[in-house]
Amino acid sequence: MQLKIYGELNEKQSSTLKTIEESGRHLLELINDILDLSKIEAGKLELQFTPSSVSDICQASLQLIKGMAQQKQQHVHYTPPAEQTVVMVDARRLKQMLVNLLSNAIKIHSAQRRVGFGGSGR
Numbered sequence: 001m002q003l004k005i006y007g008e009l010n011e012k013q014s015s016t017l018k019t020i021e022e023s024g025r026h027l028l029e030l031i032n033d034i035l036d037l038s039k040i041e042a043g044k045l046e047l048q049f050t051p052s053s054v055s056d057i058c059q060a061s062l063q064l065i066k067g068m069a070q071q072k073q074q075h076v077h078y079t080p081p082a083e084q085t086v087v088m089v090d091a092r093r094l095k096q097m098l099v100n101l102l103s104n105a106i107k108i109h110s111a112q113r114r115v116g117f118g119g120s121g122r
Contacts, residue, residue: 018024019063026064026099029092052091055080069106076102 001017009017022122034079038043069076 007110008025009071022060022063029096033096045094047090049088049090051086052089052094054085056089057089057095058098061095061102064099065102065106068103072106072109074106074109076106 001013014069036045055078062076062078066076
């Protein structure tokens with residue numbers, strides 16, 4: 001569908017397909033994380049450090065939990081800093097940590113609350 005084989009997509013459809021694709025990739029990463037448990041127990045886990053955009057990681061994490069927040073009538077947002085920040089991290093694991101933290105924040109807050117992070121403060 002993203003290749004537009006079946007015709008053009010409107011903006012909402014494109015956005016929804018992107019979210020579905022990202023969610024599928026996230027599920028694959030979760031499966032890989034479960035497989036990594038055996039590596040951790042054996043002391044053989046290796047982190048994959050790459051230069052990564054903090055904003056990109058935060059935006060991707062936010063996309064993965066937006067549906068959960070909408071079900072609880074919560075608004076989630078991310079305010080990126082004025083400057084683009086690139087760090088050497090294992091982006092997959094950092095994203096998973098953020099998703100876990102944001103999911104927990106959504107779970108413990110009542111409906112119709114705002115959950116957000118980011119901004120110029122560091």
